[in-house]
Amino acid sequence: MLRTQVLREMDDNGWQFLAITSATADCGKSVTACNLALSIARLAERSVLLVDLDFKKPKVAEYLGLPGNGGLLSVLKGEASLTSVITEAGIGPSKILVLPGEVCKSGSSEWMASQNMNTVLQTVKREFRSRLVIFDMPPMLTGDDVISVLPQMEAVLLVAGVGTTSLADIKECRKHLKTTPVVRVVVNRVTEVKDSYYGYY
DSSP: OHHHHHHHHHHHHTOOEEEEEESSSSSOHHHHHHHHHHHHHTSTTOOEEEEEOOSSSOOHHHHTTOOOOOOHHHHHTTSSOHHHHOEEEEETTEEEEEEOOOOOSSOHHHHHTSHHHHHHHHHHHHHTTTSEEEEEOOOGGGSSHHHHHGGGOSEEEEEEETTTOOHHHHHHHHHHTTTSOEEEEEEESOOOOOOOTTOOO
């Protein structure tokens, strides 16, 4: 259902870049990003590039079982080309391209706001224009990384965690998202209640 709703919003508005973030840590945003990317890739006419833009705790490569052979930070520093660090991942026939992240020990928000980042994002938009590009971002309220690069994003999916995210956190995020469309808010870590087949409660 999330895949269908997100794709409808992206298609209707002609958007290519989707940022996935959360208010705070431990909400499951990286798992959501990976699952959504793989789910979209199951559609025959769709292709996805998943970019790990979390310089504090990059998890995409680990979750997808990819080797750590460089990533986005190496591209920004001029140590590697974009094509050399992009790799393929998938489960069964569902394949996606992945631009892994790397830990940035200092100055992550400066890299986010840099001209090099702008150049890389413009290159991604041009070279992968047939693909939906999903960005796994850092948590929004743990620093200014997300705010620094938000103007480059066309839409945002916000992940909230039950028992982790407060209403005050959501309201604080809304202040920063006034100029960027939010396609959906995903409430994660909900304890499932067994219901009937058609019970959408």
